[in-house]
Amino acid sequence: MSGATCLPTTTWFLYSEDDVPLGRVYRRSAPQAEAQIEDGPGFASAEVVSFTELRATCAMRRFKVVVRVLT
Secondary structure, eight states: OOSOOSSOOEEEEEEOTTOOEEEEEEESSOOOTTOEEEEETTEEEEEEEEEEEEEEETTEEEEEEEEEEOO
8 A cells, every 4th residue: 555645735825915815725735936726716827926834733734825816
């Protein structure tokens, strides 16, 4: 049995560049600057501008992710 899991291991709390909350998404990895997010809450695509890791809870890493909405 492999150690890979299909369950998300990170929560990204999304914010606009004006610090407006945009919702959250679950991912298997940490965010990376300039990465694209598709089909987010309220937008078709966005680009990660910056991120900050928050305190983990229940074995899940959490991040505040600032995004630039593209469409």
